[in-house]
Amino acid sequence: MKKILYILIFLSTTSSIAQQIEKVEPPFWWNGMHRNELQLMLYGKDIARYTPEMEGITINNIRKTENPNYLFVTINTENVPAGKYTLKLLKNGKRAVDSYVYEFRERKEGSALRKGFDSSDLIYLLMPDRFANGDSGNDSHPGTTEAADRSKSGGRHGGDIQGIIDHLDYIEKLGATAIWSTPLLEDNDPEYSYHTYAQSDVYRIDPRYGTNEDYKRLADELHKRDMKLLMDYVTNHWGAEHWMIKDLPTYDWVHLFPEHGRREFPERRSRSGAEGSRRAGYANSNYRMETQYDPNTSDIDKKYCVDGWFVSTMPDLNQSNPLVLNYLIQNAIWWIEYTGLDGFRVDTYSYNDKEGISEWTKAIMDEYPHFNIVGEIWLHNQAQIAYWQKDSEIGALQDFNSHLPSVMDFTLHDALGVVFNEDEATWDKGIVKVYSNFVNDFLYSDINNLLVFAENHDTQRLNHIYEGDIDKYKMAMTLIATVRGIPQIYYGSEIGMAGNKDKGDGDIRKDFPGGWEGDENNAFTASGRTEKQKEYFDFTSKLFSWRKHTPVIHTGKTKHYLPENNVYVYFRYNDNDTVMVLLNNSAEARTVKTDRFAESIGHHTKGKEVLSGKAVDISETINIPSKTAMILKLE
Structure with a gap:
């Protein structure tokens, strides 16, 4: 009887302990970090009643809030060796609950000096749920609400991390050197959770995509190929189902x-x-x-x-609260260090408290000075976009520095979405819209660190706008491949995929053909592509593979000329190389006289067309067909 009573008391006690310390975040940390303090968030029922103590580590601060289920414990991490440290919770000087073992891991050599993505890269943007299903066993998960159902355009379809890993050969052959995946952290919304921007646990990969270890494995597999991984990070909001x-x-x-x-x-x-x-x-x-x-x-x-919420299911985080801000900083650093990330794309960057998001960005760049972060600044005015880039002279007028290295060139995107349907040039229509975008480059503090793109997961599909006209697709891709900045392409467009946003987001986020067992054709393989898919892919692969090995495009200077007859000509050049790009946006073939470009052509008399390999005489004129882009390496 006494033994039974003892067991009952033991079970009651351990049950109480389980309630008292449910979570510790970050779950572990590393030694040798730039930041010498770490704020542990302890969570459990009425945990604020206790006093924390950590053997071998100094506690600098204990913060209690109006909610007794939380304790924020700031510890001194300077010169803390890798190892395991016992965290105790005391009451009246005595241990009140079971100890928690906190681990400091050995930091990987060179971690702080990791090199982020830059203008030598091509970023391939994909939505994991719609890219490829590498593990059908995790399509649905008992710990999450929404189950996979491919019949729903706004439902989960089963794509996952393994699906990305399975098709890295395809992405690499395309000429891409970096992957930006839309968020992979847990999103437990009851429906429409596949986009994963309403996160419910920011220390956990959504189990329908895989595990934290799978995400790290994706980074490792990319690094073996000298490729990079960008995480889509959300600082502005969480999902309504987030446990906090x-x-x-x-x-x-x-x-x-x-x-x-x-x-x-x-x-x-x-x-x-x-x-x-x-x-x-x-x-x-x-x-x-x-x-x-x-x-x-x-x-x-x-x-x-x-302060307003982005939508009703995404509560807006308060970055002006120091506890929130520090939580977000530590979480971001944790993912970089744990996974080996090479960059962030930050969602809805300019909706955050601007002083708070500036501090968040600076903290990350202080820890990783060669890292890169691109913020979504969805504005339609270049001065307003430039305001948000690091060391902006415009921002300095208001004593503001975002510390954000890269911003997205949305004004170029706006032009690319209409310009190739404007066959007739006027004062403000036709290819002059593209020219006009670049005349304002003086506004940016670092023009090579702008993300250039024709479309993404929130916009109309390029091939829908131009009704599957591959010549217009080629002009758009040639442009983003040869101008200053970091090009980004959107999954599927390279095989001609289209989609109409007016029908709903699901239509611009369709499943990649071949990513699911039983698909009619497999566009991941050359033999599985239709003739149309092959034409799109072969062009895109050849273009960006050439760019990958052409430093003058990565960091060279630009000189451009006022468009004439809807033909735009510009040059990328450095001390060793000159590349001439011609875009004929007219519905008619044009003959371009080259004497006007003498200051850029110099002593060159011919050029080699980089995609066809043909020699082109540039001494007097160049003939260019309608709706055609031409790239010439001057010789």
Whole structure:
């Protein structure tokens, strides 16, 4: 009887302990980091009643919040050797719960000096759920709500990390040197979770994509090929199903609008989704990013841009709260160090609190000075985009520096989405739209660190805009392959995939043919491609494979000339090489006189067309067919 009673007491005690310390984040760390402090987030029922102690490590600060289920413990990590350290929780000087063993791992040699993506790269953007299903066993998972159903355009289809790994040969043959995958962290929304921007656990890969170890394996496989991995990181918001949203550490962990609802603190230990936070008031963003720098803006407009939620299922994180900001910094660094990442693409960058996101960015770049981060600055004015790039003279007018190395050239994207349908040139229509984009390059602090693209996962498909006209596709790809900056292409367009955003996002995020067993054709293989797919792929592969080995395109200077008769001519050059690019956007063939370009052509009399290998006499004129791009290496 005593033995049974003892067992019951033991089980009761261990059950209580399990409730008292449920999570420690970050789950482990590394020695030798630039940052000499680490803030551990301890989570468990009423855990704030206890006093932490860590053998062999100095605790600098203990922070309790209005929610007793959290403790934020800041420890001194300077000169801490790799190893395991016991974290105790004490009450009245005595151990109150089981100890927690915290690990410091040996940092990989050279980790701090890793080289991020740059203008020598081609970035291949893919959506993992729609790219390839390498492991059908994880299409659905008991720990997540939404199951795979390929019949739903907005549902999960089963693509995963293994599917990406299985097709690295294909991506490499295309000429790509880096992969940007849309987010892979857990998104437990009950529906439409495949895009994974509403994350529910930011220390865990969604099990329907694979495991944390699988993600690290993807990075390792890329590095074996001298390729790079970019993580799509979300600082602006989490999903409504995030476990911390259900039990907020502080009332102001997310932006709430009490004037829109009752002012009560969200129910602790709530298991009812985001209902607790919604009771405190929700408001949507007005999406007016201009309010971040407009000197005439009203406080209310700026508040609803920055603090408003992106959508109702994505609670807006408060980066002006030091606990939130530090949590995001440490989480980002953890993923870089754990996985071996080569860069971030940061979603909705300009919707964040700008001082907070600037501090987040600087902390990462201080830890990894040769890393690269590109922010989504979806604006349509070059001065406004340039404001957000590191060391911008425009930002300096307001004493602001984002520390963000790279921004996305959305104004070029805007031009590429219409210009090749404008056969007749006018003052502001036709290929002059592209020329006009580059005349404002003086606004940017680093023109080689701009992301250039014709489309992505949020825009119309290029092949839909141009109705499958491969000549127009070739002009768009030639342009982003030869101008300054870092080119990015979107999965499937290289085989002619199209999609109409007006039909819903699912239509621009279709499954890659051949990524699923039983698909009618397998476009991952040369033998499996249709004639149309082959024409698209062969051109794209040849173009970007040439670019991969052409340094003058990566870092050379640019000189361009006013378009005439809807023909745009520009040169990329350095001390050793000169490349001449001609884009005939006219519906008619053109004869271009070359004497006008004498300052760029110099002593050269001929050029070699880089894709066909043909020699072209450039001493007097160049004949170029309608809707054609031509790349000449001058000889």
